Amino acid sequence: MSIFDIVGPxxxxxxxxxxxxAVNLGRLARVIAGGxxxxxxxxxxxxxxxxxxxxxxxxxxVGGLLGFEPNDSRxxxxxxxxxxxxxxxxxxxxxxxxVHPNTVIFNFYNDGEDREKDGIKIQGASIGGGxxxxxxxDDFELEVTGNNDSIWCVHKNVPGVFAHITSMLGENDINxxxxxxxxxxxxxxxxxxxxxxxxxxxxxxxxxxxxxxINFVRRIPKL
Amino acid sequence: xxxxxxxxxxxxxxxxxxxxxxVVLAREIEEEDTDREKVFEKLESRLxxxxxxxxxxxxxxxxSQGGLVDGExxxxxxxGDELGMELFKNVNxxxxxxAEVNASMGKIIAAPTAGASGVVPAVILALAGEKDxxxxxxxxxxxxAAGLGEIAARKATVSGAAGGCQAxxxxxxxxxxxxxxxxxxxxxxxxxxxxxxxxxxxxxxxxDPVGGLVEVPCVKRNATSASCALSAILxxxxxxxxxxxxxxxxxxxxxxxxxxxxxLKETAEGGLANTETARKFEKSLESNK
Numbered sequence: 162m163s164i165f166d167i168v169g170p171x172x173x174x175x176x177x178x179x180x181x182x183a184v185n186l187g188r189l190a191r192v193i194a195g196g197x198x199x200x201x202x203x204x205x206x207x208x209x210x211x212x213x214x215x216x217x218x219x220x221x222x223v224g225g226l227l228g229f230e231p232n233d234s235r236x237x238x239x240x241x242x243x244x245x246x247x248x249x250x251x252x253x254x255x256x257x258x259x260v261h262p263n264t265v266i267f268n269f270y271n272d273g274e275d276r277e278k279d280g281i282k283i284q285g286a287s288i289g290g291g292x293x294x295x296x297x298x299d300d301f302e303l304e305v306t307g308n309n310d311s312i313w314c315v316h317k318n319v320p321g322v323f324a325h326i327t328s329m330l331g332e333n334d335i336n337x338x339x340x341x342x343x344x345x346x347x348x349x350x351x352x353x354x355x356x357x358x359x360x361x362x363x364x365x366x367x368x369x370x371x372x373x374x375i376n377f378v379r380r381i382p383k384l
Numbered sequence: 385x386x387x388x389x390x391x392x393x394x395x396x397x398x399x400x401x402x403x404x405x406x407v408v409l410a411r412e413i414e415e416e417d418t419d420r421e422k423v424f425e426k427l428e429s430r431l432x433x434x435x436x437x438x439x440x441x442x443x444x445x446x447x448s449q450g451g452l453v454d455g456e457x458x459x460x461x462x463x464g465d466e467l468g469m470e471l472f473k474n475v476n477x478x479x480x481x482x483a484e485v486n487a488s489m490g491k492i493i494a495a496p497t498a499g500a501s502g503v504v505p506a507v508i509l510a511l512a513g514e515k516d517x518x519x520x521x522x523x524x525x526x527x528x529a530a531g532l533g534e535i536a537a538r539k540a541t542v543s544g545a546a547g548g549c550q551a552x553x554x555x556x557x558x559x560x561x562x563x564x565x566x567x568x569x570x571x572x573x574x575x576x577x578x579x580x581x582x583x584x585x586x587x588x589x590x591x592d593p594v595g596g597l598v599e600v601p602c603v604k605r606n607a608t609s610a611s612c613a614l615s616a617i618l619x620x621x622x623x624x625x626x627x628x629x630x631x632x633x634x635x636x637x638x639x640x641x642x643x644x645x646x647x648l649k650e651t652a653e654g655g656l657a658n659t660e661t662a663r664k665f666e667k668s669l670e671s672n673k
Contacts (some may be wrong), residue, residue: 162528162534162537162538163412163415163416164408164412164530164531164533164534165426165530166537167495167496167529167530167533167534167537167542167559168427168430168493168494168495168496168504168526168530168533168536169494169495170493170494171429171430171433171491171492171493172491172493172494172498173489173490173491173492173600174485174486174487174489174490174491174492174498174501175449175487175488175489175499175597175598175600176496176499177494177497177498177499177646178499178545180489181498193540208596211596212596212597214669215449215450215595215597215669216449216596216597216598217449217489220489220649228571232491234490234491236489237446237489242546244516248485259455288542288608289543289545301624349486380616
């Protein structure tokens with residue numbers, strides 16, 4: 162543990178898990194959803210729903226979706242900033258069963274390049290001290306913490322897909338720290354998150370996408 | 385690992401005739417792969433944010449999220465010095481100011497948490513102002529504070545949800561007391577005694593915030609916890625020691641935190657949060673939505 166985890170982080174109050182963590186969930190969801198966001202329904206669960214206004218969790222979630230960091234003074238006026246940038250949002254409190262008390266689901270309806278129609282659903286939790294964990298992207302149960310630079314790939318279930326991804330990363334001198342992959346057999350889709358020791362360049366990501374069994378690659382920078 | 389317990393921490397300083405901040409710095413450089421210059425740059429930037437928060441809090445330009453606190457720091461700053469103790473008054477103003485800024489979605493440095501963020505800066509900065517202490521000594525004090533808090537976090541917890549407010553305001557008071565004593569010239573043993581005396585006094589403190597907001601009792605408790613740190617500094621600097629050593633006090637804190645029912649650990653279900661007034665406030669908050 163660094164001493165700057167004890168005297169720190171520098172953050173907008175009042176709560177590391179309900180404010181700073183909420184910002185971080187918004188930031189991760191933003192990059193996973195990709196592109197400038199148009200419309201989102203935000204569904205806070207349990208303790209997150211309870212402290213929505215009191216801990217500024219609502220503003221923190223929206224601020225994170227705008228790409229603000231936990232120490233950004235504009236978080237106080239995140240709603241006005243969202244309006245300025247044309248991000249439509251609404252909150253719907255929900256009670257999920259057997260999920261972490263600080264859980265939120267983002268339902269995006271955007272017109273990004275990859276998902277013109279229904280958008281994307283992202284679920285995550287604030288797990289303490291500002292640390293977070295994305296636990297689900299659409300139907301894929303995956304984990305993104307933002308502790309390291311990562312990539313998220315969606316691909317067809319064909320032999321050799323991981324060999325392709327890992328060898329291309331290797332050729333670019335990128336080391337894989339962790340990797341988790343899941344399959345949706347009925348849709349013939351697979352998805353994986355790779356945590357890396359350094360960011361993947363836009364060129365490398367584009368190169369990976371060129372293969373026809375890879376639907377897309379999204380780069381998720383370290384928080 | 386240079387040290388993992390308070391007794392090893394103290395021994396590391398005494399064996400090499402170092403101050404506590406030097407031992408913390410050596411560990412940070414070794415474990416975090418950083419260098420002295422970077423560490424001090426970060427310390428300075430943290431101190432700047434702390435000063436800015438105090439200033440903002442005294443100006444009282446922000447409204448708290450729940451509306452339960454409003455302008456306490458400004459009111460105290462505008463009042464007379466009833467006790468004839470300017471330092472004591474400033475410590476209280478600074479702690480209130482930071483805690484109010486935190487409750488108002490302003491920028492603070494968690495130390496060790498956001499809820500207890502007023503205590504450490506209040507003691508270090510008010511003492512530094514009173515005694516005209518150079519900036520580098522203030523930076524070193526912050527290092528000592530962080531080093532003490534880090535061991536407490538590792539051996540027990542600094543989360544109110546896990547250990548009650550003793551883990552937040554209690555540890556913050558200990559960090560402030562240790563840092564303040566060393567900044568005034570106290571030897572490592574004196575600083576560790578100050579840490580222990582302050583924390584010991586706040587053992588058992590519940591985390592029972594009204595409406596689940598970081599406002600009542602949190603904001604005023606930052607001021608009283610900082611006052612407790614001043615008292616611990618005074619005692620330790622005179623040579624008064626804690627009968628129970630720091631490692632055992634932190635172990636006791638952990639035990640108390642484990643025994644504490646969850647209604648007193650940041651769930652807003654028991655204690656002050658369950659008083660008539662608190663429940664009335666919650667209802668009014670609900671109807672304002």
